Amino acid sequence: MTTDKRKPIALHVAVPTEDESYPVLIGPGLLARLGHELRRSHPKAARVALVSDENVMPLYGDAARESLEAEALEVHSFTIPAGEAAKNLDQLVTLLEGMIAARMGRRDVVVALGGGVVGDLAGLAAALFMRGIPLMQCPTSLLAQVDASVGGKVAVDLPAGKNLIGSFHFPTVVIIDPEVLQTLPEREFACGLAEALKHGALFSPEHFQQVVAAADDIYARDADVLGRIxxxxxxxxxxxxxxxxxxxxxxxxxxxxxxxxxxxxxxxxxxxxxxxxxxxxxxxxxxxxxxxxxxxxxxxxxxxxxxxxxxxxxxxxxxxxxxxxxxxxxxxxxxxxxxxxxxxxxxxxxxxxxxxxxxxxxxxxxxxxxxxxxxxxxxxxxxx
Ligand SMILES: NC(=O)c1ccc[n+]([C@@H]2O[C@H](COP(=O)([O-])OP(=O)(O)OC[C@H]3O[C@@H](n4cnc5c(N)ncnc54)[C@H](O)[C@@H]3O)[C@@H](O)[C@H]2O)c1
Missing domain, CATH: 1.20.1090.10 (Dehydroquinate synthase-like - alpha domain)
Known part of the structure; x- marks a missing residue:
């Protein structure tokens, strides 16, 4: 029997109310299906705020945009500076004003394409805009894929501390494409592995061992191994x-x-x-x-x-x-x-x-x- 390695693994994250349950799709090549998955969850959406940072937008912004436009969605791109310093109130307000200028409405969708900084900031914008519009997480760092994109915590930092202004806003879909990790710098990679190991340390000795045993394949960016981990x-x-x-x-x-x-x-x-x-x-x-x-x-x-x-x-x-x-x-x-x-x-x-x-x-x-x-x-x- 042959197995289709490109078939996404579908995980379902259940939260208490049915309308706040959301699927997490994981598989190589999924970025190209972003538009398809968005349209499936949001048939009435007309516009998309595609939020990314200055490292990720040049790498994957075009692929995301093409996939969304193929579903007749009007795409408005917003690029924030890379790094934690951009997870602030000024960037949040700039993004919200941009979404108003783009005439986005309640049925439109925010797509967070990037690491945890983009996910947290774009997520908070989705939570606040018109008292909450749908959010699709498309995490591109390993840390965001294994951790930040799932769970619904969204926030920005204040000078007094990290994540002090935030909310819970559950995504409607999470799309995880391990192929985008090919371009992630090695130091960022290690940071994601710390969180993956943490999940094993907390909940599963098997996962703890598997992450360690897969270290060489992981650093060689083997997409199948990465997808499984x-x-x-x-x-x-x-x-x-x-x-x-x-x-x-x-x-x-x-x-x-x-x-x-x-x-x-x-x-x-x-x-x-x-x-x-x-x-x-x-x-x-x-x-x-x-x-x-x-x-x-x-x-x-x-x-x-x-x-x-x-x-x-x-x-x-x-x-x-x-x-x-x-x-x-x-x-x-x-x-x-x-x-x-x-x-x-x-x-x-x-x-x-x-x-x-x-x-x-x-x-x-x-x-x-x-x-x-x-x-x-x-x-x-x-x-x-
Ligand atoms: N909401 C949550 O539950 C949760 C959980 C954990 C962490 N976080 C938050 O996540 C943030 C950290 O996330 P992070 O480590 O992803 O940081 P990040 O978003 O700053 O990304 C790390 C770096 O990698 C770059 N990058 C991302 N994907 C890339 C790719 N595919 N190719 C090349 N470069 C890429 C980014 O531009 C950035 O320079 C923190 O703000 C933290 O508070 C949130």
């Missing part, structure tokens, strides 16, 4: 967000666990002055979570194998991610890390919901202060 990762995230679509779940039972590696990761990212990329900082944050889990005796070291920190370290190194956590825990950095942890928006009063692991595949939520987190990571004897 992305699909498995999205399925794990989808199952989690379906249980708790708006992050209201009880501690430990909802999507809050997706913050694994992010609490300390955000702090390290800030203290590094953003010289470390988000995924690189999350890599160090996951090593921290593993170390802290061992030191709190949540994840006892097995007699016949490596402990959790050692497993995490080996996996992240195989994925070419940074692992030197201790470089950020010396006297020079410790107090800045504590201050950055206190400023993290996820703190509730003085305690922080810190995501730990009892083992690969089983998260636990701890309530700790910033001081306790840093002390536990620096000194095994400081267990409190």
């Amino acid at each position: 992305v699909a498995a990762s999205v399925a794990l995230k989808a199952a989690c967000v379906s249980r708790d679509p708006r992050e209201q779940g009880e501690a430990g039972k909802g999507r809050v666990v997706l913050n694994l590696g992010h609490t300390l990761g955000h702090a390290i990212e800030t203290v590094s002055g953003f010289s470390l990329k988000h995924g690189e900082a999350v890599s160090l944050g996951m090593i921290a979570a593993a170390r802290l889990s061992e030191r709190k005796k949540l994840a006892p070291k097995p007699e016949d194998g490596p402990g959790l920190e050692a497993q995490m370290r080996v996996a992240l190194a195989a994925l070419r991610l940074p692992t030197d956590l201790d470089a950020w825990l010396d006297d020079e950095h410790a107090s800045s890390l504590e201050a950055a942890l206190v400023n993290d928006k996820k703190r509730s009063f003085t305690s922080i919901s810190y995501i730990a692991l009892t083992r690969v595949g089983d998260p636990a939520v701890l309530s700790l202060t910033a001081q306790e987190i840093v002390a536990l990571l620096r000194d095994p004897a400081s267990d409190c």
Whole structure:
């Protein structure tokens, strides 16, 4: 029997109300079917805001536009600067004004073609425009494919912090074409792998091992392997967000666990002055979570194998991610890390919901202060 490798894998992300359920389609060559998929979901749409950034628009903007115009859609392109600095209120307002000038209406659609920055910004524009119009996510970075495009969180940053102005706005369709990853810079690739590994660390030892075992094929940009890893990762995230679509779940039972590696990761990212990329900082944050889990005796070291920190370290190194956590825990950095942890928006009063692991595949939520987190990571004897 022959199998059609180009047939997209269809995943279905279920959220509570039927009209907010949406399909996630994954497969090589899907970008060329963007228009077809949009028309199928939105038969009455007349105009599309095609939002991308200055790196991605020149690479894939024409293909997206052609596919949309083939369905008789009027395409209005909006290109934002590349990078996190563009995820701001000014760009949001410029985009919304552009959509008004293009005479877009309630049945029209926003298409986010790009990484997580484009997805979050265009998504928030779709959430706000005329109190909400449809959004189609077409993620082009690995991080956006395995993580940011699924789950409905949309936001922009303020000078006071990341993602402070945002909403939940579920996409109507997510189109993931692993072929676009051919042009993604290697450092961005590694950042996406950190999030893919995180999904395994939280929910599936099999996925954790598969991501590591596929490292060479992944870096060789094997589209089939990438398609499988992305699909498995999205399925794990989808199952989690379906249980708790708006992050209201009880501690430990909802999507809050997706913050694994992010609490300390955000702090390290800030203290590094953003010289470390988000995924690189999350890599160090996951090593921290593993170390802290061992030191709190949540994840006892097995007699016949490596402990959790050692497993995490080996996996992240195989994925070419940074692992030197201790470089950020010396006297020079410790107090800045504590201050950055206190400023993290996820703190509730003085305690922080810190995501730990009892083992690969089983998260636990701890309530700790910033001081306790840093002390536990620096000194095994400081267990409190
Ligand atoms: N909404 C969510 O649930 C969620 C989850 C995780 C992260 N995020 C957000 O996502 C953002 C990070 O996303 P990101 O890592 O994709 O960053 P990004 O959007 O800045 O993309 C990274 C870089 O890769 C480039 N790029 C993207 N696709 C490319 C391609 N196919 N070929 C060549 N270059 C390409 C971009 O131009 C950019 O320079 C952050 O703002 C973060 O807050 C959101």
